[in-house]
Amino acid sequence: MLVSNIKIKNFRNIESAEIFPDREINVIYGDNGQGKTNIIEAVWLFTGCKSFRTSKDSELVNFSAENAEIRLDFENSVRENSAALFIDKKRLAALNGVNLDSPRELIGKFYSVVFSPVHISLVKEGPLNRRKFIDTAISQIDSLYAKKLTYYNHLIHQKNALLKNAAENASLIGTFDIWDEKIAVSGAEITAARLGYIKKLSEKVCEIYAGISGKKEMIDIKYLSSVRFSEETVNGIASAYFEELKRTRPGDMYLKNTSTGPHRDDIEILINGISARKFGSQGQQRSASLALKLGEAEIIKDEKKEQPVILLDDVMSELDITRQNYILNKMKDKQVFITCCEEETVSRLNAGKVIRVENGKAVEIK
Ligand SMILES: Nc1ncnc2c1ncn2[C@@H]1O[C@H](COP(=O)(O)OP(=O)(O)OP(=O)(O)O)[C@@H](O)[C@H]1O
Ligand SMILES: [Mg+2]
Structure with a gap:
């Protein structure tokens, strides 16, 4: 699974953004409340599942807009695809120019695994x-x-x-x-x-x-x-x-x-x-839930012969340098999106792309 282009319009605080991701690591970086998780959420929605943050689609539309539109170009083992989601009060989906009866029909077309702080509850x-x-x-x-x-x-x-x-x-x-x-x-x-x-x-x-x-x-x-x-x-x-x-x-x-x-x-x-x-530290609990999610991705790869896109939201905090470096530099042969706030984290990235998000605008900086 390889995402080559993400286009976002009026989705949450992102009025308009276009990203051409790297084949492997993509670090989405910026201060709190700028729109980093919103980008992760936008990509996740192409799995056909509900958002990991809300079950109400209407919350996804920018407060001052009528509807939102997200487009995702991605390659799976079958072909190159162009998918679109139109969000009004509910979600409508299209794949390769054909309107789908339900966004759930995207299940099995675009594979992704998301880890966000809510998943520590696991x-x-x-x-x-x-x-x-x-x-x-x-x-x-x-x-x-x-x-x-x-x-x-x-x-x-x-x-x-x-x-x-x-x-x-x-x-x-x-x-x-x-x-x-x-x-x-x-x-x-x-x-x-x-x-x-x-x-x-x-x-x-x-x-x-x-x-x-x-x-x-x-x-x-x-x-x-x-x-x-x-x-x-x-x-x-x-x-x-x-x-x-x-x-x-x-x-x-x-x-x-x-x-x-x-x-x-x-x-x-x-x-x-x-x-x-009962006894795990915060970093251990975070590492364990992350490992479960990455394990889930490996099984999808084995069983479906598709490598899911890995979306890691705010995974770095509470992790020591060894653990952060593993995430930044050891996850090879898969496309990964990671959000973080600290500039120091970005400086330890050996390869890949850095996308800075500021007030709903995304700019490539490396
Ligand atoms: N429907 C919406 N319309 C407009 N703005 C919204 C909407 N939904 C959420 N927002 C705003 O989007 C902003 C950015 O949210 P997001 O969760 O992506 O931030 P973030 O960069 O991940 O921050 P953090 O580092 O704190 O996790 C928030 O300030 C929020 O108020
Ligand atoms: Mg966030």
Whole structure:
């Protein structure tokens, strides 16, 4: 994936800007509040996903304009593409001159992975963030996964409704076995897919984290399943899950909630054997979440044969010089966009382009 041109009009505080990026590193540099993250956000939107900062498209349009327009020229393994996004109250997309029914049709055309300060929650906060990360990551490479997950969530929703109504209507209890069988099989498919993904991710992340930390620290990632199973196949997990649903049924009936299954699972991240969530320093947590994102990009590259564009927003702060230098100078063979404020960081860049952003205007300075 190679972006050759970005044109932005009336997007957030950027009235008009055009950037011709470098094939590898691009540092977007400037003071706070000038529009650096806005540029990263503009590129990210071509993945077809929602913004990582807002779910309201209308917030993306410059306050004094009616609509915004962004154009992106990029090359994927198939061809050179020219994509456009028109943002009004909602987003409209076009690819190579053809209007798309939905911007989501850009998924699978333009691959990118973004890291921004909000993504530190991946390591720092509750399991929901980690489940969302892994589910989104698997969906990018396995088009059936999202459907399987929606079905599983639907089953859990139905089962919880039955648990709530069973107190007044005891005949519902007789249907629990049928529901639990379905939940066990569907949940086992989710668990097996996640286990497979974590295995691949763990390998990538270990290597990346060793690079970031200058081999001073070791990271370990484990999938924590709420169901214990001895056989890691869909059948093996499903039968263990079914038994567990039966065992926890009295408690679930009391709490009117399904207490076990992939919707309750987590991913444990250890740095030098200690929980990064509970005991990691800010720099370690930042490095770990960055490594997870870069690992995700590596898996896309392996599975889809496309190297995603890497968007790193404000990644430098809280990182020591070794870690900053790794990001600036060791990420070869991929296109990277990094935002930062400090002039000193820019001076340590060995190659690539520096784009200075001031009051919504972008100027190439190197
Ligand atoms: N819809 C909009 N219309 C006009 N301006 C906007 C809009 N949305 C955001 N802005 C402004 O864009 C400015 C730049 O935002 P951005 O987040 O890109 O800054 P930044 O350069 O990344 O700063 P920092 O270094 O603090 O992260 C902010 O001052 C914000 O008020
Ligand atoms: Mg910013």
